[in-house]
Amino acid sequence: xxxxxxxxxxxxxxxxVAAAANYGSRFAFSLWFSYxxxxxxxxxxxxxxxxxxxRRYVFQAHGRDLLRQVLTFIVVNGLAIAQTLVVSLVLAxxxxxxxxxxxxxxxxxxxxxxxxxxxxxxxxxxxxxFS
Numbered sequence: 001x002x003x004x005x006x007x008x009x010x011x012x013x014x015x016x017v018a019a020a021a022n023y024g025s026r027f028a029f030s031l032w033f034s035y036x037x038x039x040x041x042x043x044x045x046x047x048x049x050x051x052x053x054x055r056r057y058v059f060q061a062h063g064r065d066l067l068r069q070v071l072t073f074i075v076v077n078g079l080a081i082a083q084t085l086v087v088s089l090v091l092a093x094x095x096x097x098x099x100x101x102x103x104x105x106x107x108x109x110x111x112x113x114x115x116x117x118x119x120x121x122x123x124x125x126x127x128x129x130f131s
Contacts, residue, residue, distance in 0.1 A: 022046025
């Protein structure tokens with residue numbers, strides 16, 4: 001496997017772990033907070049997990065300026081959380097009910113919302129965050 005393909009594979013795997021942390025923690029947060037706020041809080045859990053894994057295992061950027069990486073990572077993920085929130089809410093509130101889906105609507109919508117920013121996040125993290 002070529003290095004770019006290997007790097008993307010590691011990105012997807014690290015992102016999968018982070019997405020699982022994000023997705024799983026949303027259920028816990030939903031016990032105390034509204035659905036939109038639970039999504040945002042869970043995204044924070046996923047972001048922290050993703051930063052640590054990606055900095056260490058995907059982009060091997062642990063010797064570079066940490067503060068710049070953290071700030072850029074936050075900006076890139078701010079764009080991604082907007083995508084996640086919009087997709088999750090549109091699917092949960094309008095699309096899935098319109099399609100007749102009634103089982104686990106918020107869970108299904110959130111899973112789709114988490115998946116949406118994968119490619120744009122990889123490119124931005126590779127070229128801006130960890131470069």
